[in-house]
Every structure is written in C-alpha cells, then in structure tokens.
Amino acid sequence: MSKNAGVYLDIADAIRRDIVSQELAPHTRLPSEPELAVKYRAARATVRRALAKLQDEGLIYSRQAVGSFVAEPRVEQDLDHLTSFTEFMVYRGMKPGSRLIETGTQEVTDPESPILHYLGLRAGAKVLHIRRLRLGGREPLVIASTWLPEARFPDFWQHDLASKSVYEIMGESGHKPTDAIQTIESVTLNEVDAKLLALSTGAPALRICRVAYASGLPVEYAIDLYRGDRTKFRVRLGVLEKRLSAQIHSEQIAI
C-alpha cells in the first residue's frame, strides 16, 4: 500500500477506507486536523492535503471553524481522472471494441484547417490520423477521430493499436496527456454517421471536440460523435475556492 508516491496519498486512502468501511453516516464529523495529525504521525499540513484530496473527490466537506464532515453519497465519487474510452468501458464492465475505419499519415495543406490550429502546427505538417468505430459490447457507441502531430510520435505505427490504447502509446513516447479541453455540443446525425452508429438519420448525438496537452503542448486533437440515446456526460464543477488548491472539478464519461 504505502508506496513512496507521497504520504498524503496514504493518509487519504486510510481516511477513505475508514469512511467507507465503518459506513459513517453522512454529516458525521471527522476527527479534527490536529487529532488526525497525531494519529497518522504527520504534520497538519500533510493531513490537510489528504483532506483536500477527499474533498475534491466529493467524499467530505468542511465548514470553517467547525470541522470536516462526511458528504452525502453522490454518483460514483471515486472515478476521477478517467479519460480513456478503454479504461472507462473496462470500469463499466463492458468489453471495449473497436473497428478501424481509416488510419494513415496525412499532410495537412489547408492553412485554415482546425487540425493545424489546435495542434499548433504550420501548413504542410504531417499528422497521424485514426478513425474508429468504438463499441461497447456489440453495440456501436462512438465514432472517434483523432489526429496526432507526427513529429512527436515518429514510430507510432510500430505499435499495435489492437493491443494498446492510443494513450498508452502516447505515454511510451513521453507525451502522455495531462489535461485537456473539451467542447460538447448537440447535433443530429447525417446519413453516413447514422449508418455507422446503426441509427436513423436525424437522431440526436453528442459531438465532442477535444484538445489534449502534455507539458503545456498540444498532442492530440480529437472529434468524437457519441450516439445520444446511450450517452450522458457527467461533469463536476466547483464554484468556490477551498482548502488548498484553487479549483477542483472532476469529470468523466457515463454511458
């Protein structure tokens, strides 16, 4: 358990275990920070950091000068930094599937192309393109198109797309995404896409446009088309600033 990844993570795990195993009722008060510091033989700042993590997860909340309390159960509080489709389907207990529609290396010549713009490339740059139909079980769920800058992934095609996720391959090249910006909008399907998703033309769908960054550099531009009848997105958002860091919002995909 206690890896060297940080004491505060161990303390957070311990407190989380206490909360779920003892099944503490919502709004039960936790021991005070000084008490927790004694219990875990750590400085109060370290305890606070652990509590901040739990608060970000939505497991506890705090009231100034009163204490920290167990929060009311919400939806799947523990999924936090899930991003990959594969990871998510595994978590959901569904078998992730994939059908390649198109792959290859393209040279983007149109200087107005959003691919160039979002990846920060100049006209004429080469990009890797993957277009897949993603399945959950046997049902088609998403049409996923992603573009990666070729310069950063020169030996991308050496890897096996069937056995590894795109994010895994990106990680092996030292450019695993650390954060991303997505825009979500509602569209109706055209004839081609509807056919792929086994729906009728005009059915509602979610169009998600994502730019993912590693060390401040854009490394992925993606457009996903989720079928609207099987997909919801869940977003957690904060309003106030609390505890340690400024702001905290979890997020992830839901079926």
Place this chain on the structure above:
Amino acid sequence: MSKNAGVYLDIADAIRRDIVSQELAPHTRLPSEPELAVKYRAARATVRRALAKLQDEGLIYSRQAVGSFVAEPRVEQDLDHLTSFTEFMVYRGMKPGSRLIETGTQEVTDPESPILHYLGLRAGAKVLHIRRLRLGGREPLVIASTWLPEARFPDFWQHDLASKSVYEIMGESGHKPTDAIQTIESVTLNEVDAKLLALSTGAPALRICRVAYASGLPVEYAIDLYRGDRTKFRVRLGVLEKRLSAQIHSEQIAI
C-alpha cells in the same frame, strides 16, 4: 487590490498580470520559486500556492526540476468558477433576459420523483419551482427549470427575481452553492419546447440536469434545455495529480 482574502491570491494576480502585460511568449520560463518568494516577500509555500492556482487556470505548466513555464494560450483561460447564467451573459457582453413561464410552491407527493431523490427530501415535502425562458439579447437560449427545497428558503418569494439572480438569493439565505454535479445529454426538441425556443420540432438541444450543493447538502435541482445551434459546453479536465490539490478541472458554459 490587496484585500485580506489571502496573500497567495494577490501573488497569483501579480504573476498573472506580469504574464499578460509583458506578453511573455509561450514556454518562457518564470523565475524560480525561491526567487519569486524573495520578490513577493513570502514563503515558498505561499508562492507555490499561487502558482498552483495559475496552473489550475491553465495559464502555466511546470516540469519537475526544471521550472514553471507560460502555457500556450487556450480558450478563455480565466473563467473558472462561473456558474450562473446571469454572470456568464454579463461576461459575454450580452444582456441577460428572462421570461417567467411558471413559478410557485409545490408539494411533491410522488415518492419516485427525481426532485425528491436528488434533493434528499421525503414525499410530501414542499419545493419552490421556477421555470423561465432565458434570453441572450433578444434570442431565447435556454428553458431553465429549477427546484429548491422550501425548508431552506422560507422567505424566498420575498425577494425580487427580476433584480437578483437565484444564486444571489440563495446566498442571502446562507446556502450559496459551492459545487455541483451535472449530466449533459443530447435530445431533440418536442413541439412545446421548440416553440418556446423559436426552433422547429426535432431540432437538437442539450439537456442539462444539475444538482448543486452547499456545505454538502443538496440545495438545487435543475433541468436546463439549451438550444443546440447556439450552445456549446466547454469542459476542462485533468488526468494527473499535480502540485497542491488532487485534481483540477475547470468548467463553464459557452455560448
């Protein structure tokens, strides 16, 4: 400028000003944390906290043992904890408008009602209901329905909905939301809603279901229907854990 809201916020503001006013190029290295500590006469921990905030905003990124760097410009990095429709429209420079469709106090008798479930109430509880058509400029943008538990806002109707936002009124009762969970899905409009939004039946729309919390207690259940041709949602998501708190994802509404 320098309110007593926290030194680290002042330092964050100062560094942010330096970055935007001097128009530092992306990937320019900032002074090291000890240097910044000397410059702002603060402890390194305080400087780190300011840097963490800027990192959460997407303005800078850091590489271990190397330094902190100016990030590439992204989309509207500074809007973080915007939530209220009114605030957002003001920010956008559009005049927020409102047309009341329905208001009143309801007694919810159906024990299966999602309103009861999400607000943590028992059958028979009373809720305040507001249903409005929200306008940006002169165009209808959203059909917004919200339910609040009456027990926590007994004198809600004394306030003037025309001059204050719902969140302002909630704040005056001591229950300003601090965080929320939203689900976003794609739907097509039925005849009634399409007419309100001045669209044709079957047009795409985003349906957002939100539960907002104050001090760990649910205080708002809302369903918003955004017209799909004028609305995108932007979400920022993090994968790794960095710097101070666990993880950080900003989020907000975009037109």
Place this chain on the structure above:
DNA sequence: AGCCTAATGCTGTCTAGACAAGTATCTCCT
C-alpha cells in the same frame, strides 16, 4: 430564566526550514 461575554477549539493561512528526486550543466579525464 434570559442575555451577553469571554473562553475554547477548529479551520484557514502563512512562515522558515529541511530533505528527496529529477534535470541540466560543467569539469575532468581519456
């Protein structure tokens, strides 16, 4: 009894210092 005030304890913020782990650079040796 009821009200006001002071004491207490808690979270929130900040300081000053230390060590660990990683990167970049410089120096020395071959």
Place this chain on the structure above:
DNA sequence: AGGAGATACTTGTCTAGACAGCATTAGGCT
C-alpha cells in the same frame, strides 16, 4: 573532441510552529 561523473539548481514533499477569523460553548451578569 568526446564521454562520464560530479555538482548545482529546481520542483515536489514534509515538518513544526504561529496567528487570524470564526463558531460553539460555558460562565456570569442582569
């Protein structure tokens, strides 16, 4: 000249202690 190792610097983590602001509680006064 080129490579390898030592070194200095940077971020990341942690400690111990201090003070401020706030909420609750207990005590004392009317």
